Amino acid sequence: MDRAQARKKAEALVAKMTIEERAGQLKYDAPAIERLGIPTYNWWNEALHGVARAGTATVFPQAIGCAAMFDEEEMQKIADVIAEEGRAKYNAFSKEEDRDIYKGLTFWSPNINIFRDPRWGRGHETYGEDPFLTARLGVAFIKGLQGDGETMKVAACAKHFAVHSGPEAIRHEFDAEVSQKDLYETYLPAFEMAVKEAGVEAVMGGYNRTNGEPCCGSKTLLKKILREDWGFEGHVVSDCWAIQDFHQFHKITNGPKESAQMALEAGCDMNCGCTYAYIMAALQDGLVTEEQITESCIRVFTTRFLLGMFDGSEYDDIPYEVVECREHRQLAVEAAQKGAVLLKNDGILPLDKKKIRTIGVVGPNANNRIALQGNYHGTSSRYVTVLEGIQKEAEEDCRVLYAEGSHMYKDVMENLAWNDDRISEAVITAKHSDVTVVVLGLDETMEGEEPDQSNRGQAGDKASLELPGCQQRLLQAVVAVGKPVITVILSGSAMDLRYADANTNAVLQAWYPGAEGGTAVADILFGKVSPSGKLPVTFYKDTADLPEFTDYSMKNRTYRYMEMEALYPFGYGLTYGDVKVTAVAWTEKPEKDRPLKLRCTVNNTGMRDTDDVVQVYIKDWKSRYAVRNYSLCGFRRVKVKAGETIEADLTIDPRALTIVDEEGKRYVDSDEFSLYVGCTQPDERSVALTGCRPVEVRFTLGK
Structure with missing residues (x-):
């Protein structure tokens, strides 16, 4: 079922509801509407590295440990297993009429915030400090969760939108002030790819403010960037009790009715918390409209139809026996x-x-x-x-x-x-x-x-x-x-x-x-x-x-x-082999708006078979807006036997050639670049630790 069909069905169902019933469906613990055959549904479920908080499930390594694999295929496979177990548990719970919290098909994962500071306590929920790596792994995880069937396997949710990475103690009142350059260069790319490439079904706002606006009530983030600029069509959910923070801690509204108004106007469809209990009072005071309530209700029911909750799904027969089976535990x-x-x-x-x-x-x-x-x-x-x-x-x-x-x-x-x-x-x-x-x-x-x-x-x-x-x-x-x-x-x-x-x-x-x-x-x-x-x-x-x-x-x-030397740099890690990239050649001439295509020669002169990760970093030599050092723009996990030489093809997205200027605009601003291809980044500390320097390929666009 495509989104247009699902939305049409949602519109027809929502049209049969009273306005009170529609408003009631915008809370995470949505009540049943028995006369319409709608069972109670709790939207809150977690699947950061396995189905969470609902009893037995395969427990994979924490997200940061999965990120260290540098492996999109494995990430998608893990997410597919999580979705399989999530469906199996949902099918079994539903037969028992157990529709409690953490028992549904809407998983509030992955966390694709940028781990910008090692002190942040929640950093291990993320895929690390790099926007490109985070985007690639986030896309793979979302695709694995949602599947490519007639219905969605489970619904993923990218969180926390946006510019959210501590400190935890003041997150409910904190204003993350960020330049347009840092916003669009570092904090938004993973979310943009989650929406445009992975088709993520839901986005969760953060607790904090970003440049003065609370994230769950930010017209800049939720209306302009997410829906208008990126074309997001899914639903937005607040972080838990974040809308209450508007009046309680951020002190930018005068009470729950105004907070509900601010969030609903910005396009936050669902409230994890209790503030949307005041939506009807806000409606009576003329703060929100019936149209706003109806639109959000249609969006959340579109998700339920996409999941096949009312018409059935090809995943309804996944048996409980798949949960924590031998194959899943071995994958972990x-x-x-x-x-x-x-x-x-x-x-x-x-x-x-x-x-x-x-x-x-x-x-x-x-x-x-x-x-x-x-x-x-x-x-x-x-x-x-x-x-x-x-x-x-x-x-x-x-x-x-x-x-x-x-x-x-x-x-x-x-x-x-x-x-x-x-x-x-x-x-x-x-x-x-x-x-x-x-x-x-x-x-x-x-x-x-x-x-x-x-x-x-x-x-x-x-x-x-x-x-x-x-x-x-x-x-x-x-x-x-x-x-x-x-x-x-x-x-x-x-x-x-x-x-x-x-x-x-x-x-x-x-x-x-x-x-x-x-x-x-x-x-x-x-x-x-x-x-x-x-x-x-x-x-x-x-x-x-x-x-x-x-x-x-x-x-x-x-x-x-960074300007100082690392103890252990990003991208670094030893093996029991001795793997080096020894040569790199273009398979197509580099052009401005086309993917860059390379073939590299990789050999293992060590005594043991091993996996390793070929990494590609790009340096822009001309633009004054280029990052200080260089950026990861490609990676590929390879298997190389002892004494073996292999060739690996790499495709680099043309977006790698772009910079982001002080106004947040992204474009190509240079024609002089270097690519560094190796098993680490090209910094001197990595070279000292590994005794190996990546191969540099310097090139001029159009020549």
Whole structure:
């Protein structure tokens, strides 16, 4: 069914409703209209990295871990599995007449905000700091969720529109002031692609104001940009209780009726919250019109018809048995393998079980289930922690010793004990082991959303990039034993890893790797698979050179604009092979308004088969509006066997040649460019870390 047909059916159904009934359907918990055969429906559902908050489902790696795969195809496959499980659960719940929250087909995912500052607690819900990577992965995820059937498989929702990335503590009153250049160059492209290319069905506004207007009541964002400029035809939903913020915290309206008026006038069709309970009162006061209420009601029912809720869908027969089936769980482990990023390796990895008698596993995240799952997660029927993964893999060949070593953030584990009461056990473990794996980092209780249990008063954001003091002391004590140490970090964001980098033999960033993520980590440590993830965010040395958290200017932020040297750069990640791009050639002459087509030669001179990611960055040499450094404009995951040479074709969107000027206009402003093609970005730190420089192709348009 196409949108025109679905809208026609929605118009006919809405025409039979009273105005009170229409207004009632604009709340997320829409009541039944029994005389029209409309069951109650709760619009609120989550699927950030698996069907969330509705019981059992496959728990994939957190979004930032999926982003580190740099793999559009895998992203779409994961989203298709999530939609499959979402449908299966909806079908089963509906038969039980269970139409509660988190049981519907409208999923408020993905989060395609830009992770512009490593302190933001919700950054791990995103696909990182780069607008191009975020757009490509967002499009793939949305397409996977919505499918290409006669009806939509499930409805995706791109959030939070727009210019939203902390601080969490003041998000309900905060005004994100942003230049037109940064708005159109950094904060909007992923949303534009979600609308124009992926056909996303819903868009959710942010809590904050953007340049003075609350996002869920912004005529600039919701009317001009989203609907008029981009042609969006789906529905807009508010973030939860964000419309209430208009009068309660932003203080720009005088009460709920005026807030409802502001949101409805701007084109916010649905309220997650309670403020649209005042729509009828606003209508009686002449603040809103029947036409506005009717139009929003038609839009939300168009979505329900597109999902086949009234006429049936080809997905109605998906059986419950697909939920968390073996194939889906295996895909989640594969995603964790592909997304883990090897940041340092002096040759200690992969471990050879035949040469090791005893392995020590130490650290508060070694056996922490919470750190596997990130936030916005479902419930797995089985979890495999890093400790359990190592035990399963190694115990037939060697002894595995374990010590928790410290709390996640407290200085003491047991009441009445001395501070650091578990460190000596970790030291003993290290002394009795040939190699020690120290598993540190954060979990969703320490970085997350504002209302979540959070890291001691930071409202979900991080105060700094440092490991909690107790974990830092634990690592130092284990290193002081003088035996080999491998650091594994489970976190959703960049940490200050300078000590681990300087003092341990290997560093693996495993993110929040999903329910059975410990299997993936063990597979990498013991060489069953080669690591191949790349950083979707910059790992800074610390926050000293970063702008204020509340400053939304891109100056000195992210790899495109940073002026200092990174600890580990965006796009960086080692493998167990030795993959290089050795040559690049045009397959078509570069032209201004046509895709750029390249063929590159990739060889692996290493001893092990591996995946790697070919990355393409563009530098504009002439325009004064070009980004300070360069921008990612293409990537492709490749498999290269040991000793093998392959060729890979790459197509670069002509949009890569454009700049955005101070007024927010996008156009080609130069004819002199360079493309850098390699397995990292072309900065000097990446070259120093990998010993390899990407191939530069300099070209002049029209020549």
